[in-house]
Amino acid sequence: xxxxxxxxxxxxxxxxxxxLRGWVYDRTGKGKLEFIKLRDGSGIxxxxxxxxxxxxxxxxLARKLTQESSVVITGVVRKDDRAPGxxxxxxxxxxxVSLIQMAHDYPITPKEHGVEFLMxxxxxxxxxxxxxxxxxxxxxxxxxxxxxxxxxxxxxVDTPIITPSAGEDTTSLFEIDYHGEPAxxxxxxxxxxxxxxxxxxxxxxxxxxxxxxxxxxxxxLAEFWMLEPEIAFCSLEELMAIExxxxxxxxxxxxxxxxxxxxxxxRDLTALExxxxxxxxxxxxxxxxxxxxxxxxxxxxxxxxxxxxxSWGEDFGSPHETALxxxxxxxxxxxxxxxxxxxxxxxxxxxxxEVCRSVDLLAPEGYGEIIGGSExxxxxxxxxxxxxxxxxxxxxxxxYMDLRKFGSVPHAGFGxxxxxxxxxxxxxxxxxxxxxxxRMLNRKTP
Ligand code: 4AD
Ligand code: MG
Numbered sequence: 358x359x360x361x362x363x364x365x366x367x368x369x370x371x372x373x374x375x376x377l378r379g380w381v382y383d384r385t386g387k388g389k390l391e392f393i394k395l396r397d398g399s400g401i402x403x404x405x406x407x408x409x410x411x412x413x414x415x416x417x418l419a420r421k422l423t424q425e426s427s428v429v430i431t432g433v434v435r436k437d438d439r440a441p442g443x444x445x446x447x448x449x450x451x452x453x454v455s456l457i458q459m460a461h462d463y464p465i466t467p468k469e470h471g472v473e474f475l476m477x478x479x480x481x482x483x484x485x486x487x488x489x490x491x492x493x494x495x496x497x498x499x500x501x502x503x504x505x506x507x508x509x510x511x512x513x514v515d516t517p518i519i520t521p522s523a524g525e526d527t528t529s530l531f532e533i534d535y536h537g538e539p540a541x542x543x544x545x546x547x548x549x550x551x552x553x554x555x556x557x558x559x560x561x562x563x564x565x566x567x568x569x570x571x572x573x574x575x576x577x578l579a580e581f582w583m584l585e586p587e588i589a590f591c592s593l594e595e596l597m598a599i600e601x602x603x604x605x606x607x608x609x610x611x612x613x614x615x616x617x618x619x620x621x622x623x624r625d626l627t628a629l630e631x632x633x634x635x636x637x638x639x640x641x642x643x644x645x646x647x648x649x650x651x652x653x654x655x656x657x658x659x660x661x662x663x664x665x666x667x668s669w670g671e672d673f674g675s676p677h678e679t680a681l682x683x684x685x686x687x688x689x690x691x692x693x694x695x696x697x698x699x700x701x702x703x704x705x706x707x708x709x710x711e712v713c714r715s716v717d718l719l720a721p722e723g724y725g726e727i728i729g730g731s732e733x734x735x736x737x738x739x740x741x742x743x744x745x746x747x748x749x750x751x752x753x754x755x756x757y758m759d760l761r762k763f764g765s766v767p768h769a770g771f772g773x774x775x776x777x778x779x780x781x782x783x784x785x786x787x788x789x790x791x792x793x794x795x796r797m798l799n800r801k802t803p
């Protein structure tokens with residue numbers, strides 16, 4: 358019996374007879390030869406069926422195989438530098454083929470399809486090599502970040518998804534009926550993270566988060582995954598250093614492990630190789646000055662001129678973030694945003710309360726905000742005031758206020774959006790392909 362192997366390990370089996378189990382990605386034939394590109398989830402291997410090497414029935418079967426039919430193939434692994442596939446460089450000289458199920462009229466063919474059609478067929482589109490590459494890189498991004506945190510003394514402490522109150526902006530809450538009472542899907546794990554941080558020092562949560570904002574942009578999902586560390590006794594400057602190290606580690610892991618996938622995506626590697634310390638650090642004030650200078654220098658007929666208009670106090674829109682990131686080769690930290698555009702819990706800057714101890718990390722090449730973070734208000738009365746100012750119901754925050762009564766300490770944390778990070782590292786123009794099943798303003802299927 359030949360050994361059953363995964364295609365990703367094929368190089369270890371040169372000269373040996375192996376069994377591959379998978380799906381027909383593509384098939385072409387001429388005369389006595391059939392070339393089956395077999396996909397098994399771990400890779401793609403070219404399997405060559407030579408009429409004289411297999412039974413007559415087997416050759417007939419091979420000739421009839423359709424795209425995405427499921428099969429078991431046994432054959433001998435041969436080294437051949439020209440052999441296509443992932444990892445490629447090896448092919449299988451087939452001895453037998455057996456059919457599990459013949460697929461009929463698989464809807465996604467090598468020809469071009471519209472994005473909406475592909476999104477409607479997302480359950481099948483996942484099998485295509487681009488999607489395969491993206492989601493493998495996504496898994497490495499998540500694993501690398503979690504490994505980095507686990508190795509640096511952070512404890513994973515899970516936070517709830519069903520919550521009684523808002524963690525961020527109240528306009529983006531998804532309301533659910535919780536046994537007759539209103540409840541909301543979590544926008545963030547942060548508030549619970551702060552309680553957990555007081556118990557464990559350095560913590561993180563990782564899970565799905567939900568935003569009901571009516572944004573129809575290439576950066577917004579209604580359901581996305583966020584990684585949120587929270588650290589006791591941490592300053593904004595220390596927070597930036599943590600983000601920088603974690604992001605650099607993650608990029609290096611993706612570059613190490615996924616050259617093949619990045620090649621499928623035609624990702625420009627030189628841009629990723631420039632992701633090194635130190636990242637640029639500029640204040641919101643400086644960012645505004647730079648944007649205003651850029652905007653003023655544009656000719657009147659430039660369509661960006663109107664889009665890039667901005668005054669001090671306004672939050673950045675996508676065009677501003679894009680322009681800012683194009684000024685630097687590394688990711689850029691923008692810190693000390695106006696208090697008025699940020700969430701209620703952010704610590705004011707001493708002597709200048711109109712700005713707060715917040716920092717966003719903007720990814721280069723126009724990708725924009727991937728991380729939002731801040732120092733948190735730890736003074737009880739100031740936080741109570743901010744909750745009142747934001748017209749949040751104080752009775753929902755009594756437990757959160759307790760954290761400021763029983764050994765309150767300065768602390769800081771951040772949230773990193775996994776999908777925006779995947780879009781950046783994979784070089785994707787739209788966030789919809791960065792998650793297996795995107796939930797957007799006008800899409801909740803499949
Ligand atoms: O800046 P945000 O809203 O920050 C928070 O929720 C904080 N409570 C996090 C914390 O400090 N623990 O979101 C953080 C990140 C953003 O930088 C972005 O990457 C991602 O989450 N994000 C989204 N990603 C996709 N679709 C959306 N609608 C997103 N909203 C935020
Ligand atoms: Mg933000």
